Amino acid sequence: MIKKELLFFEWDSFGIYKEQVISQGYSIISISDFLKDITDDSLYFNIDTANTIVDISVLASGYTDCQALGERLLDKFSEFETIFIADKRFEDRLVKELRYRFLHFNDIKIILPSVTGDKLIEDLPKSNIKSHKKITDLTDAEIEEFCSKFRGQLYGHEKFKDEFHELIKNFKVFNKLGEHKVLSLFLMGESGVGKTEVAKTIYNCLGGKKGLAKINFGNYSSDFSLSSLIGSARGYIGSDDGEIFIRVRNTDVGVILIDEFEKSTATLFNYFLDVLESGKIISSQAEEIDITGFIIVFTSNISKEHFASRISPELRSRFDYKGMFTRLYSEDKKKYMEFRLESITKKYNDCFKDQLPDNLFEVFLNKINVGKFHNMRDLNKKIKRVFVDYISKRAIDEGKAEIAEPSQRRSILRKIADVIS
Ligand SMILES: Nc1ncnc2c1ncn2[C@@H]1O[C@H](COP(=O)(O)OP(=O)(O)OP(=O)(O)O)[C@@H](O)[C@H]1O
Ligand SMILES: [Mg+2]
Missing domain, CATH: 3.40.50.300 (P-loop containing nucleotide triphosphate hydrolases)
Incomplete structure (x- = not known):
């Protein structure tokens, strides 16, 4: 027969509860394993029911149809002597929704052995939560x-x-x-x-x-x-x-x-x-x-x-x-272009030990009509393409031999494209 009792644990003491029951030969599983396919009855036969504790907290934390789903799943355990537990924080909801399934709702009490005598788990410090900058x-x-x-x-x-x-x-x-x-x-x-x-x-x-x-x-x-x-x-x-x-x-x-x-x-x-x-x-x-x-x-x-x-x-x-x-205004797109260009130029100068002229933004304003771009990803791609073309042309104009040489040009330009991306 299904046990008509649902036991609540405090999350802070869950680790100790788990240790204790495992040392007694139990394992704890979550009901979520059975939620994956609620029609698959074979799942129930694969568990060692006499030694399994089923945590049903998830029914209250994530599902709106807690009552119907809960009744349907728990009915399948009717022939087994399974122990059911849940997080105390969901007590109100579970007591209400599963009132037909369980007759008793009780708290798990854990007594900790210690040298100075038994200490109730409630006195333990709360676990540390990692701090985030907020x-x-x-x-x-x-x-x-x-x-x-x-x-x-x-x-x-x-x-x-x-x-x-x-x-x-x-x-x-x-x-x-x-x-x-x-x-x-x-x-x-x-x-x-x-x-x-x-x-x-x-x-x-x-x-x-x-x-x-x-x-x-x-x-x-x-x-x-x-x-x-x-x-x-x-x-x-x-x-x-x-x-x-x-x-x-x-x-x-x-x-x-x-x-x-x-x-x-x-x-x-x-x-x-x-x-x-x-x-x-x-x-x-x-x-x-x-x-x-x-x-x-x-x-x-x-x-x-x-x-x-x-x-x-x-x-x-x-x-x-x-x-x-909404779409960005032209002024904002220009600001975006200025910022991208600054960052690309810096990367390029650092990597190729070069010094590009300061008026690059004006050059680009003449070459790119920002009004045509609504997606900044596309604008960014265009900026990069125009940048590589610009470097290539500049090198040829300045008579830089290695880049003027067509066979070498492609690999150098590819390297530039990598550096600025
Ligand atoms: N308003 C903006 N200010 C600064 N950068 C922007 C702005 N809009 C877009 N970008 C740049 O364009 C790229 C794409 O923007 P983002 O990823 O925010 O798009 P999205 O609105 O989330 O689009 P999607 O719906 O495709 O996810 C970002 O990498 C970002 O650098
Ligand atoms: Mg996005």
Whole structure:
């Protein structure tokens, strides 16, 4: 018979609980293993039911249809004496949704043996959460400095930059009060106008070194993507990490970029609804990372009309900023060109021990009509092509023998193209 009891564990004491039960011959698995194909009954026969503990936390952390899904899955265990556990943080939801499945809901109590007598697990210190550099850590003066740097590095989109400045100031205040956990931006618009660049620029302006936490939702469009994102426990806890945890753990700045958000599924949308509300990312193994004070940038190529039909009203209303990025003005594209040219020239001068003239920007303004380019990636390619042509012509004009020689020219030009890319 299925045990009619669900046991709750405190996440802080989970490691010790796991050690203890493993030493007694149990293994702990996550219910997410059974979610991959809920019609596949053979999964249940492959587990050693008498010695297995099933963690069902994920039912409450990522799925909207917790009750129906839970009842359906747990019914399959009806002949087994399986022990079910869940993270205490999901107690309210699980007690409510699974009230027909379980008769009793109790806490796991762990007594730690120690030399000074038994010590209750509740007294243990909380685990250390790695610190990220966050916008909410900045002083008011540093926020002003951050914003002026941000304005300088992202071209155009002036209205967005004004609103972003205000949003950050408010976010800092309300975050301190515990009222606003995560700042969320939803950026739509054509390709190559700087949506992704917003997240990169925030990351740079906060002094990031280890790489931006970036997830492309184009890879998460199947029904069971949630387990790739937040992990699924095969066998022992901690054996399988979700991408979002790896990315957040590996970055040093409190910014997450979610590209192509609209490509994903309702389950993931709901997961993020929760993340924005709670300021926590919770894995299927009930590991938790506190992301209070983080900025999440969602980008999408979705049109305004599709935005309403693809993204649920709950989620829509939860974004702190929703905006359509328009094409850049010519002035902004020229600024972009000036900046690119400066960086390319520096690379070239350093590598080839050369000194290009200072008026290069004017030369390029005459050669490239920025009005023809709407995607900055295309403009960048054009700048590079024109640059290589320019160097080639200059060398010939100056009678530089090695580059004037056609057989050598190609390989030298290829080298230049490599250096500046
Ligand atoms: N407003 C901008 N300010 C500075 N650089 C920009 C801007 N817009 C585009 N760029 C440059 O162009 C490149 C492409 O921009 P980005 O990746 O932000 O495009 P996107 O809007 O996210 O497009 P997609 O929808 O194709 O992902 C970036 O590498 C960036 O250097
Ligand atoms: Mg992008």
